[in-house]
Amino acid sequence: MTDFNRTRQAFDLPSGITYLDGNSLGPMPTSAAERVSRMMSEEWSRMLITGWNKAGWYAQPRKVGDRIARLIGAGSGQVVMGDTLSIKVFQAVSAARAMRPDRRVILSDSGNFPSDLYVAHGLAAAVDAELRVVAPEDVEAAISDDLAVLMITEVDYRTGRRHDMKALTRKAHEVGALTVWDLAHSAGAVDVALLDCDADFAVGCTYKYLNGGPGAPAFIWVHPQHADKARPILQGWMGHHAPFDFDLDYQPAAGIERMRVGTPPVIAMTALDAALDVWEGVSIDDLRARSIELTEAFIARVEARCPDLVLHSPRDPLQRGSQVGFRHPQAYAVMQALIAEGIIGDFRAPDVLRFGFAPLYNDLGDVERAADGLARILANQSWDRDDYRQRADVT
Template sequence: MTDFDKTKQAFHLPQGVTYLDGNSLGPMPKAAKARVANMMADEWSEMLITGWNKAGWYVQPRKVGDRIARLIGAGPGQVVMGDTLSIKVFQAVSAARAMRPQRRVILSDSGNFPSDLYVAEGLARAVDAELRVVAPEEVAGAIDDTVAVLMITEVDYRTGRRHDMKALTQTAHTAGALTVWDLAHSAGAVDVDLLGCDADFAVGCTYKYLNGGPGAPAFIWTHPRHADAAQPILQGWMGHRAPFAFDQSYQPAPGVERMRVGTPPVIALTALDAALDVWDDVSMPDLRARSIELTQAFIAGVEEHCPDLVLNSPRDPAKRGSQVSFRHPQGYAVMQALIAQGVIGDFRAPDVLRFGFAPLYVDLDDVAHAVQIMAMILKDKSWDREEFHERASVT
């Protein structure tokens, strides 16, 4: 049984703050500060460039990838770290598209994160393909023999709607297509089972529920059956079979290692590695059960005490990730008023208040407090102040 009281103590949570925005940026694990400081003092300072060998910097992407693999239903040696999520999306989709050369369609849905759609749109232009976008509920019916790649974010960033990975992957395979799953709002939040669902490729970021810090590196997973066949368009030095042979032509490394591109961000990977220590004693079924408990309690509390808000997430927890969103015509101002009272969520245009429930550090007391503050703000209309309507650069 996972001790969530213990995991909460592993994080620095500012006094007086109820943090419900871990689906955008996780809080800092207490161990990360010392781990990064020690790396800089003992490794970078003293070892200089020899740290790539002596401190194991070069193999960090594989070692950290193995730690994430357990959390997403993957096996050892199947996940590698590095670069940004957009780059990993590009690599995965381009590799999958190349494996179905007679097909032109990259299929996605309108609930996908815009950045993924931007990447796919640019790729489609470059390789004479077509990006086809349908409503989330229309995805299964849109998979036909023209589709090369199904590119889906498992949990919708605005509504929290969760796609059925296993069912959609099976439908795609029956039609002869491959799947690319974005786990940005899944990894560390829900019980992902990539091998069990027979997915083809998956990518994800680590600064949300995995708490790796702002700009933490992304990960990419390739099913073992594709690992030595996938040929991404973006080929980098670190994905070469022998980087330090300095060959003029590219020879892909075996397995998922070919998905490495640039020099690993060692400091960021060190912080992420410290963050992953918290997961060593966490059961993913326990995590999912606690997530459902928290989100259900929040929905019940808001609907009882905040009648001005309209639920924007699936009511059935089986169809929802670990986030809940509500709509309000003045959603931005309401969220700013909440943040001013120490309850931190975020806003997504045009009118969505979004709340993430990370079981590692959010508990039922946090849920009750957030509902209480929200009810107060809506009742006295304290959100309707000039400073709360002024849009910041990041919402």
């Protein structure tokens, strides 16, 4: 049985703050600052360039990747870290497309995160492919015999709607297509089972539910059956089979190592490694049960106290990730009023109040404070201020 009181105590949560924005940026684990400081003072400062060997910096992307593998239903040696999520999306989709050279179609949905669609659109233009975008509920019906790659974010960033990974992967395979799954709102939030679902590629970020810090590196997974065949367009130095031979001809490394590109961000990866310590002893089944408990309680309390809000997430918890959205015509101003009271969620255009529930540190007390604060702000219209309507650079 997972001790969520223990995991909550592992985070540096500011006093007086109810934090429901871990689906955008997780809070700092208490051990992260000391771990990074020690890395800088004992490794970078003392070892200098020898740290790549002595401190294991070079092998860090695989070692950290192995720690994430357990959380996404993958195996040892199948996940590697580095670069940004957009780069990993590009690598995965380009490799999958190249493995189906006789097909042109990349299929995604309008609930996908825009960056993924931007990447796929640019790739399609470069390799003479076609990006098709359909409504989320129409994805299965749109899987056709001309499909090369199905590119889907498992949990919709706005609504929290969760695609059925196993069913869609099976349907894609039936027509000979490959799948790429973006786990940005899944890893650390829901029960992901990549091998069990027989997925082909998966990518994800680590600054959300995995709490790796702002700009934390992304990860990529490739099914073992494809690991020595996949060859992305973006081929970098660290993905060469012998990078320090400085061979001018690219020869891919074996397995997942070929998905490395540039020099790994050692400081950021050290913070992420500290964050992953919190996951030791955490059952993914317990995590999912806790997530459903929190989101169900929040929906019930908000709907009871805020009848004018419209639920923007699936009502069935099995079809929902670990986030809840409600619609309001002045959602941005309402969220700014909430934040001013120490209840931090976020806004998603055009009119969504989004609340992310992270079972490692959120509890039912957070649910009550957030729902009651939201009801109070709506009742007294304290959101109705000009300064709350002024959009910041980051919303």
